[in-house]
Amino acid sequence: STDATQVKPMRVLAVANQKGGVGKTTTAINLGTALAAIGERVLIIDLDPQGNASTGLGIDRRDRNRSTYDVLVGEAALRDAIVTTSVPRLHIAPSTLDLAGLELEVSSARDRAVRLRNAIGRLNDGHAEGTDYTYVLVDCPPSLNLLTVNAMAASDAVLVPLQCEFFALEGLSQLLKTVEQVKEALNPRLSIHGIVLTMFDARNNLSSQVVADVREFMGSKVYDTVIPRNVRISEAPSYGKPVLVYDLKCAGSDAYLRLATEVIQRERELATH
Ligand code: ADP
Ligand code: MG
Numbered sequence: 001s002t003d004a005t006q007v008k009p010m011r012v013l014a015v016a017n018q019k020g021g022v023g024k025t026t027t028a029i030n031l032g033t034a035l036a037a038i039g040e041r042v043l044i045i046d047l048d049p050q051g052n053a054s055t056g057l058g059i060d061r062r063d064r065n066r067s068t069y070d071v072l073v074g075e076a077a078l079r080d081a082i083v084t085t086s087v088p089r090l091h092i093a094p095s096t097l098d099l100a101g102l103e104l105e106v107s108s109a110r111d112r113a114v115r116l117r118n119a120i121g122r123l124n125d126g127h128a129e130g131t132d133y134t135y136v137l138v139d140c141p142p143s144l145n146l147l148t149v150n151a152m153a154a155s156d157a158v159l160v161p162l163q164c165e166f167f168a169l170e171g172l173s174q175l176l177k178t179v180e181q182v183k184e185a186l187n188p189r190l191s192i193h194g195i196v197l198t199m200f201d202a203r204n205n206l207s208s209q210v211v212a213d214v215r216e217f218m219g220s221k222v223y224d225t226v227i228p229r230n231v232r233i234s235e236a237p238s239y240g241k242p243v244l245v246y247d248l249k250c251a252g253s254d255a256y257l258r259l260a261t262e263v264i265q266r267e268r269e270l271a272t273h
Pocket of ligand 1: 020
C-alpha cells in the first residue's frame with residue numbers, strides 16, 4: 001500500500017539467553033533507547049522477576065502498580081501496565097517479584113504459553129489509533145522456563161546476547177533447540193534475528209578468539225556490531241538511566257546505536273525478501 005497513513009508494522013523481539021549476566025537486560029534497555037533515539041516507538045516488556053530492566057530505566061518499585069505479572073495472570077491489560085520512561089518514545093511494562101510464582105499459578109491453564117502473545121494482540125483493543133509501537137523488546141529471565149517460552153511464542157524473532165567469555169557457546173545449542181520447539185508447537189514465524197556479542201575486551205586475546213569462534217559457528221547470524229566491555233554501561237543502571245542518556249559519547253552508547261542501525265537494516269532485508 002502507498003497510503004501515507006499506513007501504520008508501520010510492530011515487530012516483537014525476544015531478548016533471550018538462559019545464562020544470567022550475559023547482557024540481556026543491558027541490551028534490551030540500550031537497544032530500546034537507541035531505537036527510540038532514531039525515531040522508533042519502543043515498548044520494553046520486563047519478563048524477568050528480578051525487574052532489572054524496570055529498575056535500570058528508573059521505574060521505582062512503588063510505581064509498578066500493574067506489572068507483567070498482573071497481565072499474565074489475566075488481571076490487567078498490557079496497556080494498563082505500561083509506563084513512560086525519561087526517554088521519549090520508550091515505554092516499559094515493568095515486572096515485580098510476583099512474576100517468579102507465575103509458572104505454578106498458571107500451570108494447568110491451556111493458554112499458559114501464549115498469554116503474552118494474547119496480551120500483545122489485545123494492545124490496540126478499543127483504541128482506533130493503535131498504540132503505534134514499532135518495536136517491542138521482551139527482556140527474558142535467565143532460564144528457558146514458561147516466561148521465556150511466552151516471550152518466544154509472542155515474538156517475530158529472537159535476539160541472543162552472548163558474552164565474550166570462554167563458555168560463550170555452551171548452552172547455545174539448547175537455546176536454539178528451544179527456539180525450534182516453540183516454532184513447531186506455538187509460533188511458526190519465529191526466527192533468530194541475530195546474535196550480539198557483548199562485553200568484548202580488546203586487551204584480552206580470549207575475547208577475540210570467542211568472536212572468531214562464534215562467527216565461524218553462527219555465520220551471518222552474528223551482528224557486525226560487537227558491544228565492548230565499558231564501565232559507563234555498568235554504571236548507568238544505578239542512576240536509573242540507559243547508557244545513552246548517562247553518557248552519550250562513550251563507546252558503549254556508540255555500540256548500541258550501531259546495533260540499532262543494524263537491527264533496522266535486517267528488518268528491511270527481511271521485508272524485501
Ligand atoms: P542479563 O540480563 O543477561 O542477566 P545484564 O544485562 O544484567 O545481564 O548484565 C550483567 C551485568 O554486566 C550487569 O551488571 C551489567 O551492568 C554488566 N554489563 C552488561 N553489559 C556490559 C558491558 N558491555 N560492559 C560492562 N558491563 C556490562
Ligand atoms: Mg537480565
